[in-house]
Amino acid sequence: MPELERHSFDVLVIGAGGAGLRAAIEAREHGMRTAVLCKSLFGKAHTVMAEGGIAAAMGNVNSNDSWQVHFRDTMRGGKFLNNWRMAELHAKEAPDRVWELETYGALFDRTKDGRISQRNFGGHEYPRLAHVGDRTGLELIRSLQQKVVSLQQDDYAETGDYESRLKVFQEFTVTDLVLDDGKVAGAFGYWRESGRFVLFEAPAVVLATGGIGKSFKVTSNSWEYTGDGHALALRAGASLINMEFVQFHPTGMVWPPSVKGILVTESVRGDGGVLRNSDGKRFMFDYIPEVFKDKYADNEAEADRWYADPEHNRRPPELLPRDEVARAINSEVKAGRGSEHGGVFLDVSTRLPAEEITRRLPSMHHQFKELADVDITAQPMEVGPTCHYVMGGVQVDPDTGASSVPGLFAAGEVSGGMHGSNRLGGNSLSDLLVFGRRAGAGASDYVSGLSARPVCSDSAVTEAERVAVAPFSGSDGGGENPYTLHMELQQAMNDLVGIIRKADEMDQAIKRLDELKRRAATLVVEGHRQFNPGWHLALDLRNMLVVSECVARAALMRTESRGGHTRDDYPQMEADWRRKLLVCRLSGPDGSVEVVEEPQIPIRSDLLALFEHGELQKYLTADELEG
Amino acid sequence: MGYQGHFRVWRGSDQGGGLEDFTVEVNEGEVVLDVIHRLQATQTPDLAVRWNCKAGKCGSCSAEINGKPRLLCMTRMSVFAEDETVTVTPMRTFPVIRDLVTDVSYNYEKAREIPSFKPPAGVAPGEYRMQQVDVERSQEFRKCIECFLCNNTCHVIRDHEENKESFAGPRFLMRVAELEMHPLDEADRVPEAQSSHGLGLCNITKCCTDVCPEHIKITDNALIPMKERVADRRYDPVVWLGNKLFRRN
Ligand SMILES: Cc1cc2nc3c(=O)[nH]c(=O)nc-3n(C[C@H](O)[C@H](O)[C@H](O)COP(=O)(O)OP(=O)(O)OC[C@H]3O[C@@H](n4cnc5c(N)ncnc54)[C@H](O)[C@@H]3O)c2cc1C
Ligand code: SF4
Ligand code: SF4
Ligand code: FES
Numbered sequence: 001m002p003e004l005e006r007h008s009f010d011v012l013v014i015g016a017g018g019a020g021l022r023a024a025i026e027a028r029e030h031g032m033r034t035a036v037l038c039k040s041l042f043g044k045a046h047t048v049m050a051e052g053g054i055a056a057a058m059g060n061v062n063s064n065d066s067w068q069v070h071f072r073d074t075m076r077g078g079k080f081l082n083n084w085r086m087a088e089l090h091a092k093e094a095p096d097r098v099w100e101l102e103t104y105g106a107l108f109d110r111t112k113d114g115r116i117s118q119r120n121f122g123g124h125e126y127p128r129l130a131h132v133g134d135r136t137g138l139e140l141i142r143s144l145q146q147k148v149v150s151l152q153q154d155d156y157a158e159t160g161d162y163e164s165r166l167k168v169f170q171e172f173t174v175t176d177l178v179l180d181d182g183k184v185a186g187a188f189g190y191w192r193e194s195g196r197f198v199l200f201e202a203p204a205v206v207l208a209t210g211g212i213g214k215s216f217k218v219t220s221n222s223w224e225y226t227g228d229g230h231a232l233a234l235r236a237g238a239s240l241i242n243m244e245f246v247q248f249h250p251t252g253m254v255w256p257p258s259v260k261g262i263l264v265t266e267s268v269r270g271d272g273g274v275l276r277n278s279d280g281k282r283f284m285f286d287y288i289p290e291v292f293k294d295k296y297a298d299n300e301a302e303a304d305r306w307y308a309d310p311e312h313n314r315r316p317p318e319l320l321p322r323d324e325v326a327r328a329i330n331s332e333v334k335a336g337r338g339s340e341h342g343g344v345f346l347d348v349s350t351r352l353p354a355e356e357i358t359r360r361l362p363s364m365h366h367q368f369k370e371l372a373d374v375d376i377t378a379q380p381m382e383v384g385p386t387c388h389y390v391m392g393g394v395q396v397d398p399d400t401g402a403s404s405v406p407g408l409f410a411a412g413e414v415s416g417g418m419h420g421s422n423r424l425g426g427n428s429l430s431d432l433l434v435f436g437r438r439a440g441a442g443a444s445d446y447v448s449g450l451s452a453r454p455v456c457s458d459s460a461v462t463e464a465e466r467v468a469v470a471p472f473s474g475s476d477g478g479g480e481n482p483y484t485l486h487m488e489l490q491q492a493m494n495d496l497v498g499i500i501r502k503a504d505e506m507d508q509a510i511k512r513l514d515e516l517k518r519r520a521a522t523l524v525v526e527g528h529r530q531f532n533p534g535w536h537l538a539l540d541l542r543n544m545l546v547v548s549e550c551v552a553r554a555a556l557m558r559t560e561s562r563g564g565h566t567r568d569d570y571p572q573m574e575a576d577w578r579r580k581l582l583v584c585r586l587s588g589p590d591g592s593v594e595v596v597e598e599p600q601i602p603i604r605s606d607l608l609a610l611f612e613h614g615e616l617q618k619y620l621t622a623d624e625l626e627g
Numbered sequence: 628m629g630y631q632g633h634f635r636v637w638r639g640s641d642q643g644g645g646l647e648d649f650t651v652e653v654n655e656g657e658v659v660l661d662v663i664h665r666l667q668a669t670q671t672p673d674l675a676v677r678w679n680c681k682a683g684k685c686g687s688c689s690a691e692i693n694g695k696p697r698l699l700c701m702t703r704m705s706v707f708a709e710d711e712t713v714t715v716t717p718m719r720t721f722p723v724i725r726d727l728v729t730d731v732s733y734n735y736e737k738a739r740e741i742p743s744f745k746p747p748a749g750v751a752p753g754e755y756r757m758q759q760v761d762v763e764r765s766q767e768f769r770k771c772i773e774c775f776l777c778n779n780t781c782h783v784i785r786d787h788e789e790n791k792e793s794f795a796g797p798r799f800l801m802r803v804a805e806l807e808m809h810p811l812d813e814a815d816r817v818p819e820a821q822s823s824h825g826l827g828l829c830n831i832t833k834c835c836t837d838v839c840p841e842h843i844k845i846t847d848n849a850l851i852p853m854k855e856r857v858a859d860r861r862y863d864p865v866v867w868l869g870n871k872l873f874r875r876n
Contacts, residue, residue, distance in 0.1 A: 041677070042735065043773055044685040058753075099752035105744030105809065107762045107769060114756035132766065138684065139769060150743030162739055193724055222679045256656020262682050367682060370701055371658070483668040527673030530640070531725040534672035 004461065005198040009035040009167075011443045012187055012200050014174050014229060015208030017045035018137075018432030019412025019439070021144035022097075023206045023401075026440025028151055028166040032447060035167050035200065036148075039192065039224050042170045043145045046210050046224055047432065050137025051265035051363065053119055053129025054433075055426030056094035060115040061127040062310075067091040068610050069125055074427060075611075076291075077123040077321045078391075078420020079563045080578055080619040081242070084603045085398040086418040090427070090434050097433035098130050104150075106143035108132055120270040123321040123424040125295075126310075134265050134363045140429055172198070174228065175539055176464040177205060177236045177408070180454035184236070184407030188464040192536065195529020197468065199461055203453050204443040206401070207233060207394060207410040208436065212246075212551075215544045216387035217487075217494035220252055220263040226540040227547035229414035233394045234546060235591070238403040240584040241416040243392035243547075244554035245564040247423055248499045250325035252386025254343035259371045261386040264346065264364060266425045268381075269318045271360050272307060273348035275329070276380070277337035283344075284317035287328035291618045292320060323422045323563050326385040330499055333384065343384035349377055385499055389428065391419045391564055392550070395583065400442030401435055407446060407454070411439035421563025471525045471538040479524045482538040489516055489544060497552045502568045506556040513549050520545060549593045550584040557582055557595055575621040629654045630709050634662065636674070637716040640725045646714065653704050659715065660688055660699040663727070675726035683840060686774030690727050691716045696776040696838045699727075718779040733791060734775050737799045740823070744806055745814040761810040768805035768849060770841045771798065777835035777845055783828045794825035797835035797845045804849035807856075817856045826853055 011027040013020045016038035027034040038045060057070040070091035075082050098116065102108070108130050109117040118127040132139040152162040159165075174189035178199070186201040209229025213221025230240055251264040269275075277283045285303075288296045296317045297303035303316035318325065329344050339345055348357055354377035358365050361376070368374040368381060393416030394403050401409040412432045419427060471482070496509035520541055525534040560574040561567045579600045587594040602624065608616065616625060632653040635646045651666055660678055667674050678688040681700045688699040693714050707713055721729035747755075778784065778796035795803070803824060807816045820826040831854075833846040843849075 040679050040685070040687060041731070044679050044687050046679075048685045048772075049680050049682065096752070099755075102755045103746045103752050105746075105806070105812075107757075107766050107809070109766075110757055110759040110762060114758055117759075132769070135684075135770065138772065142769065146743060149739055152739060153743060156739075193728075222681065222685075224679065257654065258657040258661045259682075363684070370683065370703070372656070481672070483672070525672065531675035531728055532673045533667055533675065 005196060006201065007035065007198065008201045009033050010202060010447050011035075011204045011206065011440070012037065012202040013206045013208060013440075014187065014232075015045065015210060015412070015414070016042055016168065016170070017047035017208060017210055017412060018140055018144060018429060019414075019436035020045070020206070020208030021141070021148060022433050022436030023208055023411055023440035023443070024166060025144065025147055025151065026437045027206075027444050030441060030444035032444050033165055035169060035202070037169045037172050037174055037187070037189070037200070039173050040171065042168050043141060045141060046222055047137050047141045047429070049220075049222070049263070050140065050429055051134040051263065052121060052267040052270070053131035053136045053426045054094075054098060054140065054429035055121070055124060055128050055424065056098045056130060056430055057091060057128060058095045058098065058116060058118065058130070059126075060111055061118045065126040065128060070094070070128065071607065072610055073124050074424060075420070077424040077427070078422055079573065080420065081562065081600070082420030083398055083417030083601075084607055086435070088607060089398060089438070090418060090431055093434045094430040097430065097437065101140065101143050101433075104143040104147040106139055108139070119267060120319065121425045122266055122269065122319045122325070124426065129270075129426040131267070134267050134361050136429065173536065173539070174232065175468050177232050178456045178460045178464065179236060179405075180457065182237065182406065183454045184405060185454035186456045188461060190468060190529070193531055195532065195535070197465055199456060201453075201456050203450055204407045204409065204447045206439045206443050207408070207414050208412045208439075209414045211390045211413040212544070212547050213387045213390070214540075215489055215493050215548045215551075216498070217490040218252065218261040218385075219387040220249060220261055221387065226544050228540070228543045229410065230393060230547045230550070231543035233403060233405075233408065233410065233414075234550075234584070234586050236405050236408055237585075238405045238408055239395045240392055240550055241395045241581050242421070243390070243416075243550040243584050244558050244582060245391035245421045246387060246551060247322060247389040247391060247564045248326045248385040249388035250322055250329050250385055251346055251383040252388075253372065254339070254382050254384045255341040255372060262367070262371070263386065263388065264381060264383050265361070266322075268346060268348050268361060268364060271348070272351040273318070273346055274316070274351065275318055275325070276345045276347060277332045278339060279337060283332055283337070284320065284325065284328055287324060287331070288317050288320065289324060292324075296320060321422055321424065323566070326499060327566060329383070329385055339382045341382055343382040345380040346383045347380035349379055354378070387494075389413065389423055391421060391423055392416045392554070397442075399438060400445070401439030402442055402446070409439040409443045411435040421565060468539065471523045471535055480519045480522050482523055482525060482534055482541055485516060485520060485523065485541055486537060486544070488512075489541070489548060492516070493548055493551070497548075497555055500566050500568050501555055503556060506552055509552045510549070510556070513545060513552060517545050546586075546591070546593065550595070553593055553595045554582040554584060557597070575619060578619060579621070579624070632662065632704070632709070633712040634666070635712055635714040636663070636666070636727070638674070638726050639723065641723055644723070644726075646716075657704045658700055659692060659702045659704065659713065662704065663699060663715070675724070675728045677728050684772060686772035689718055689774045689776050689779065691718060696780050698774060698776070698840050701840060718775070720779040720785045721775075731775055734773070734778060734796070734798065737795045738802070740795065741799055741802050741806075742814055742816070742819070744809065745812055747811045747813055750811070755811060757810045764808040764848070765805045767843055768801050770843055771801065772841060773798065774840060776838045776840065780834045780838045781829075782832065782834065783825070790825070790828060794828050797829070797850065800824055800826055800829065800853065801843070801845050801849040804853050807853070817853070817860060820853050821857045826850070826857065829854075
């Protein structure tokens with residue numbers, strides 16, 4: 001084995017999306033020597049793809065907005081399963097985090113009086129999403145990236161070395177965390193370019209690795225989303241919650257096949273786009289659930305008036321939370337009222353003048369023109385549900401992002417709780433900043449409080465190396481190709497644990513996953529370790545399989561429908577289930593997934609008091625309402 | 628629907644390499660990146676290619692297709708005839724790591740040499756006020772996805788390794804312009820654009836603009852106005868003092 005490259009830092013941030021970069025900035029500002037590790041190039045993490053906006057109750061467009069209203073919307077969107085403390089911190093702190101971005105150089109679209117403009121989005125009572133056209137994620141990540149660079153410039157001025165306090169290691173994959181007596185001691189991984197192994201020694205690790213969507217066939221997520229952070233946390237002994245809740249975004253592209261799943265931003269609907277079936281009917285009026293009847297218009301005339309006069313009209317049902325819209329589209333297609341390629345029509349061309357469309361939705365215009373030969377200023381788009389976001393993730397302390405493993409923190413999509421059973425659009429970007437900052441601070445405080453640094457033992461490192469090179473040796477008789485296994489996994493998750501779920505299908509999924517796990521042990525890859533995508537995929541599969549198992553097992557246990565978890569065999573939401581979290585851990589020597597039910601912490605009374613009694617009755621049990 | 632397409636893909640490393648021929652299935656609606664992925668999955672599992680979003684948003688998949696700098700994920704197969712051989716090579720201006728993947732660290736080094744946004748003194752976060760018309764100029768440049776195709780194309784460095792030291796490339800000269808046009812940035816950036824970032828080496832050929840997948844008018848809207856500023860100051864150093872050209876009022 002060649003010489004191992006070693007580095008030592010105070011805080012290691014795994015992930016360079018919004019959450020990771022914000023955490024790293026915070027740790028560096030707390031005086032920690034900080035490293036950021038990421039699989040793709042710096043500035044190209046998944047966050048770059050976010051389109052619609054970042055939710056923050058700044059009240060720039062409607063001054064009635066406040067953190068309390070944002071909190072309420074978030075809890076409603078998550079069907080009250082959210083960790084209320086996270087939802088509270090998020091709603092209170094999001095405006096400061098957005099304003100802070102302006103001090104990093106961000107340039108949001110403006111209101112007439114020169115403030116940050118805010119747009120409507122599903123589930124948000126007031127226009128709340130700060131945005132830059134439909135490329136908000138790019139603005140967010142570039143601003144954070146440029147802030148990192150500016151801190152590096154400060155360090156250069158002081159020490160003569162740009163990287164003396166904050167260093168980015170790009171195109172680097174972490175494969176395992178290293179523990180010392182149950183505490184975080186470091187992380188092990190490889191340079192994607194050379195395949196060389198590296199050990200990072202650090203007493204605190206912030207996971208900011210994003211989501212898991214690459215386990216599904218139709219997805220808006222990129223290759224990065226293999227659930228690495230979820231799996232690293234599990235293997236380190238931490239627990240995951242809410243893994244049964246996977247968000248299927250209602251509007252992904254459906255044609256041509258090679259772009260199937262690519263996202264069509266919700267801003268299309270926020271800015272006036274409507275959904276129609278093959279009969280030309282605006283079908284969403286038929287799908288307004290009981291709990292939302294008083295907030296959404298039941299006729300086109302009122303819905304259309306709302307854009308100009310939101311005070312006196314109810315909002316259009318196209319702007320219901322994502323889970324509702326995705327299910328509605330699914331039902332229309334199943335009922336035979338779909339479009340030619342199995343979607344429905346999303347039309348903005350008859351709703352806004354062409355110039356307005358190209359100004360407000362430039363990248364959607366570009367995307368459809370370039371990839372599908374569709375001019376959205378003249379024709380409707382064909383859209384259908386696509387796997388988009390995982391609500392589930394590492395169980396953390398809301399205030400510090402700490403997991404149950406000392407030294408291990410998590411923020412962003414990889415953490416769980418904030419969004420409950422369903423995330424509202426725009427609430428992720430704000431989540432990244434609010435909890436990225438908190439996790440960076442939490443990790444720094446933890447490191448400052450340590451009396452001795454944990455040590456990475458040679459045996460742990462040798463074991464991590466052994467696992468990482470295993471696919472090259474293969475095993476006799478096996479010889480599985482990672483690409484084939486990956487395709488089978490995606491198909492299984494899509495078909496059997498997808499948008500609508502049934503017990504027998506999920507049973508089948510679990511069996512398939514078992515079999516895939518067995519076959520994965522015999523994976524063989526060709527070539528050498530230098531930039532070898534086959535090898536990378538082989539290592540990622542280990543993570544995808546364990547995370548998929550969490551999703552399938554938790555989904556099978558939750559015998560109700562709520563948010564991003566819809567059961568054909570249990571179509572109702574049950575108030576009793578709201579009080580239960582399904583917690584996934586690894587158990588036993590073979591590391592199989594175990595899911596247990598744990599009680600949800602009751603909502604603090606002053607926060608409950610923000611809701612009307614009548615609304616709470618829809619979600620809470622009789623006991624809770626009395627208590 | 629599908630057909631067998633002919634591809635020539637550069638394979639090799641910093642030690643050298645060459646074009647290899649492949650015949651591979653192509654289906655309706657596909658982009659070049661789909662075909663490269665099919666090659667990985669069926670014929671060459673270790674073919675190296677960089678990509679991420681597959682939607683033209685991250686700027687990872689830059690390469691040259693039939694000699695033209697392009698994004699692999701935004702180049703549709705339908706632009707080629709079925710019997711045409713499609714040649715895919717790595718960006719030429721940056722050193723090859725392996726196959727289609729190049730070492731783009733030049734760009735990150737240049738990014739670090741541009742002084743950062745200087746926030747206005749005495750304006751608290753939340754108090755920033757800017758008009759839409761005033762932010763639009765910089766917003767155009769902030770559409771940049773950092774694919775580095777413009778830097779790859781610019782002849783100042785494409786065949787002149789020796790210029791890399793003194794030339795930030797269109798991408799980062801545009802970054803200087805972006806900050807210069809930011810309504811609230813407090814730094815003066817013009818002298819440095821010329822002296823440290825090599826603005827003078829640009830002879831406004833517009834090749835960078837031609838390849839930009841975001842259709843940013845790099846030359847017309849960023850580089851030429853910067854050059855004009857430099858010229859203005861040369862002639863009349865007093866006029867510009869404290870009066871930023873790109874700001875209103
Ligand atoms: C198309 C699309 C549009 C969206 N639009 C919006 C929107 O408008 N508003 C909104 O609020 N949300 C939106 N979202 C959701 C939101 O963008 C994501 O949830 C969010 O960006 C996740 O950020 P993150 O910081 O958690 O992780 P990411 O930005 O995904 O970053 C993860 C990082 O971790 C790194 N990483 C992962 N595994 C490893 C490993 N093993 N070793 C080293 N590094 C690793 C990756 O390389 C990457 O740098 C959208 C999502 C998509 C897909
Ligand atoms: S316009 Fe200037 S920067 Fe652009 S390619 Fe020509 S010389 Fe290079
Ligand atoms: S300016 Fe255009 S070509 Fe240059 S890096 Fe940015 S997006 Fe790419
Ligand atoms: S893969 Fe992101 S731009 Fe091509």
